[in-house]
Each structure stands twice: as C-alpha cells, then as structure tokens.
Amino acid sequence: MPFAVYVLGLAVFAQGTSEFMLSGLLSGIAGDLHVSLGAAGLLTSAFAVGMVIGAPLTALAGRAWPRRRALLLLLGVFVAVHVAGALTDSYGVLLATRVAGALANAGFWAVALVTALDLAGPQRRARATAVVVGGVTVACVVGVPAGAALGELWGWRSAFWAVALVSVPAALALSAAVPGGRADGVPQVSARSELRALARPRLLLTLLVMALVQGATFCTFSYLEPLVTRVTGFGPGWVPLVLALFGAGSFAGVTLAGRLADARPDVVAALGTAxxxxxWAALALTAAHPVAALALVLLQGALAFGTGTTLITRVFHLAPDAPTMAGSYATxxxxxxxxxxxxxxxxxxxxxxxxxxxxxxxxxxxxxALAGAWMLSLSSRPAPAARPGAGAAAE
Structure with missing residues (x-):
C-alpha cells in the first residue's frame, strides 16, 4: 500500500476526532452555552448536514483541482473554523463553525477517497478504503476519548484546540507524500455521466442502507455519555474508556472488512445489519448492567464500522463509471x-x-436497514436456469 494512503488516513484521523468528539463533550457544552442536551447533540447533526451538502458540491468543483493543493486548502479551512469554535461564547457561532468545518471535511473526504483508490490500484480498493476509514476508527479509539478527557480536565474548548494542533502535522505530511497533480490514468468522465450513475436502483438501495446503518450508529453514539453515566451508573471519568471501547471495536471491524469486502459484500452487509x-436492542435492555453494556459497546462498534466499510466498497463496485462522484455519494x-x-x-x-x-x-x-440489505442480497443472486424441456412442456 502506498505511503500516501496512510497519510490520508492520518488526516482523516484529525477530522474524524472532530466529527465524533462531541459525544463526550455534550454536558460541558450544554452547561457552558446554556442550551439543552438535545441542542448540544444537534451540533453533531449540523456537522453531518454540512458533510451531506458539501460532499457532492466539492466533488464536482474539485474534478479539475490538483489533488495535493485541494487537500491542503480544505484542511486549512478545517483548522481555521476549529480555532473560531474554540474562541466563541455563542451557540449560534459554534453551530456555524460546525457546518463550515463539515463542508471542508466533506471536500477533503471526496478528494481523499478517490486519491487513495487511484494510488492503491483496482485490486486493492477495499484495503485502501479501509485505511482511509480506519483513520476514523483510530479517532474513536484515541482522539475521541482524549477529547473527552481534555474536556473533563480543561473544558470542551481544549478539545477544539487539540484538533487544530493535530491537523498541522497531517498537513505537513500531506504536502510531502501526496502527488501534486491529478493521478495518472484517471478516466475523464463527464460530470453528467457521473451524476447519471446515481440513478441505478441497486446503488440507491445501497446508499439507503448505508444511511440507515449510520443513523442507528450515531443515534446511540451521540448520546452514549448520558447513557453510561445516568443509566449504567459509571462516573464521568469512565466516559473516555467507554468511547475507547467503541473505537477499538470500530478499528477491529474496519480492519476485518477491508479484507472481506470484495468477497460477498451483500451477504456480509445482510449479516452485519441483522x-x-x-x-442495539440488547444494549437498550441491558444498559443498566455494566459488564453487558461494555461488551455490547465494543461489539456494536465493530459491527457498525465493519458493515459501513463494506457498504462504501460496494458503492465503488456499483459505480465504476463515476470515479469522482462515487466517494461523494458514499460520504x-x-x-x-x-x-x-x-x-x-x-x-x-x-x-x-x-x-x-x-x-x-x-x-x-x-x-x-436489514430489510434493505435483504433486498440487496436477493437482487445479487443469479437468475435460476431454465429446466430442460420446460419450453416444450409449456407448448
């Protein structure tokens, strides 16, 4: 695997820390800015909305950009809005910085995914995807718990400063490792042709299943801190450990998926969603039991990110003639x-x-999501062969 692919994973680690770290900072943000826990949780949604809007727009705009320049510019914007977020006392301004940071992050993801796949080659797509997505899981293992610990020690703003600082070495590594121009051999497909690929039914169904899987993941993950402190009975000091368990499971899941995603992706997705x-039902029932809750947090992290990585790889398989936009669809x-x-x-x-x-x-x-994955599994099965003499019998 080219070294530049791992550098892209490093940059995604910094940005993934920002995207997920609010799950351990909700109470501090809500108390400091005098808003409800639900309003604080919407900061995660605001980031995601910015990613949804920014992914296709920046992918279209970045089709002609030199890869390294685009990545460095987007990462620079990401750093700037985190500095602004760390300095503000306004919930509205913080909300705006989350959206702006997400737009930059979405553009980075769109460029980073296609760059990683180009550098790795067609035979290592799943592994390249796993390395880039692995940056997010490492963020869950290390960055998010560290952010929660910083928030506990020095307040939630210190976590924003830490994200900005961690992004600096990522930018330096990108400038040295990623080629400056567009990758050689990238098919020059028109934007209209790439957008047309989105209308394929199996691709749309895969994207819907992916959205449902991630909706379920973030629904619980965003409110994991109040769950474990107010239902499971752990003290605030346990929150970083619980988040690290989820991240450790995520890393294990994405690593395994990177090796299995090219085999039977629809079957893997169906089993993962089931x-x-x-x-999740078991966690809801056993959340008051510490051992069961910890074990399920670890397991659900592995399943969520392993299944998600499989679905991302499947998007690229289903849209081979959309080399730029496929990553933005998945994002x-x-x-x-x-x-x-x-x-x-x-x-x-x-x-x-x-x-x-x-x-x-x-x-x-x-x-x-399980219903959608089942439909995908059915649609991938070859049609049964006609029985000998069936046509004569019909006559």
Whole structure:
C-alpha cells in the first residue's frame, strides 16, 4: 500500500476526532452555552448536514483541482473554523463553525477517497478504503476519548484546540507524500455521466442502507455519555474508556472488512445489519448492567464500522463509471444517517422517553436497514436456469 494512503488516513484521523468528539463533550457544552442536551447533540447533526451538502458540491468543483493543493486548502479551512469554535461564547457561532468545518471535511473526504483508490490500484480498493476509514476508527479509539478527557480536565474548548494542533502535522505530511497533480490514468468522465450513475436502483438501495446503518450508529453514539453515566451508573471519568471501547471495536471491524469486502459484500452487509439490530436492542435492555453494556459497546462498534466499510466498497463496485462522484455519494449517505440519527435521538429524549430511548431508535432504524440489505442480497443472486424441456412442456 502506498505511503500516501496512510497519510490520508492520518488526516482523516484529525477530522474524524472532530466529527465524533462531541459525544463526550455534550454536558460541558450544554452547561457552558446554556442550551439543552438535545441542542448540544444537534451540533453533531449540523456537522453531518454540512458533510451531506458539501460532499457532492466539492466533488464536482474539485474534478479539475490538483489533488495535493485541494487537500491542503480544505484542511486549512478545517483548522481555521476549529480555532473560531474554540474562541466563541455563542451557540449560534459554534453551530456555524460546525457546518463550515463539515463542508471542508466533506471536500477533503471526496478528494481523499478517490486519491487513495487511484494510488492503491483496482485490486486493492477495499484495503485502501479501509485505511482511509480506519483513520476514523483510530479517532474513536484515541482522539475521541482524549477529547473527552481534555474536556473533563480543561473544558470542551481544549478539545477544539487539540484538533487544530493535530491537523498541522497531517498537513505537513500531506504536502510531502501526496502527488501534486491529478493521478495518472484517471478516466475523464463527464460530470453528467457521473451524476447519471446515481440513478441505478441497486446503488440507491445501497446508499439507503448505508444511511440507515449510520443513523442507528450515531443515534446511540451521540448520546452514549448520558447513557453510561445516568443509566449504567459509571462516573464521568469512565466516559473516555467507554468511547475507547467503541473505537477499538470500530478499528477491529474496519480492519476485518477491508479484507472481506470484495468477497460477498451483500451477504456480509445482510449479516452485519441483522447483528446490529439485535445488538442495539440488547444494549437498550441491558444498559443498566455494566459488564453487558461494555461488551455490547465494543461489539456494536465493530459491527457498525465493519458493515459501513463494506457498504462504501460496494458503492465503488456499483459505480465504476463515476470515479469522482462515487466517494461523494458514499460520504453523503454516511452523513445523512449521521445527521438524522442524533436528531431522532434528541426527539426521543425530548419526549421524556428516557436515556435508553436513542438506543431503541437505533434498533428500529436497523430493522429498516436489514430489510434493505435483504433486498440487496436477493437482487445479487443469479437468475435460476431454465429446466430442460420446460419450453416444450409449456407448448
């Protein structure tokens, strides 16, 4: 695997830390800015909305950009808005910086995915995807718990400063490792042709399943801190450990998926969604039992990111004639779920259904995802061969 692919994973680590770290900072942000937990949770949704809008737009705009210049510019914007977020006392300004940071992150993802696949070659697509997505899982293992620990020690703003600082070495490594121009051999496909690929039914169904899987994941993950402190009974100091467990499972899941995603992706996706549906229901039922809750957090992290990586790889298989836009489709679907999940979880909390309610919402979303994955598995089966003499019998 080219070294530049791992550098892209490093940059995604910094940005993934920002995207997910609010799950360990919700109470601090809500108290400091005098807003509800649901409003604080919407900061995660705002980031996801920016990713949904930014992914296709920046992918279209970046078709002619030199890869290295685009990546460095987008990462620079990402750093700037985190500095602004760390300095503000306004919830509205913080919300705006989350959207702006997401737009930059979406553009980075769109360019980074296609760059990684070009550098790795067609025979290593799943592994290249796993390395880039692996940056997110490492963020869950290291960055998010570290952000939660910083928030506990020095307040939530220190986590924003840390993200900005970690992005600097990532930018330096990108400038040295990523080629400056467009990758050689990239098919020159028109934007209209790439957009037309989005209308394929199996691709649309795959994107819908991906959105549902991520919606379920983020619905629980965004409210994991109040769940484990107010239902499971852990103290605030346990929050970084619980987040690290989810991240460790995520890393294991994405690593395994990187090796299996090219074999039977639809079957893997169907099995993963079924296990996720059962796992979220089990977590909702056993959240008051510490051992069971910790084990399920680890397992659900592995299943969620392993299944998600499989679905991302499947998008590239289903859209081979959309080399630029396929990654933006996957990014947008990922973040549709990331936006809807915390919003639905916040509605459940606001309705007074208790701190387990977001986990039950995740279970319901996964039942819908399971139906979609089952349809994908059916549509991938070859048509049965006609029996000898069937035509004569019909006559």
């Amino acid at each position: 296990a996720l549906a059962l796992g 947008a679907a990922f973040n549709v779920g990331a936006a809807a999940g915390p919003w639905l979880g916040g509605l459940a909390l606001g309705a007074g259904l208790g701190f387990r309610a977001p986990v039950w919402v995740s279970a319901v979303l996964m039942c819908a």
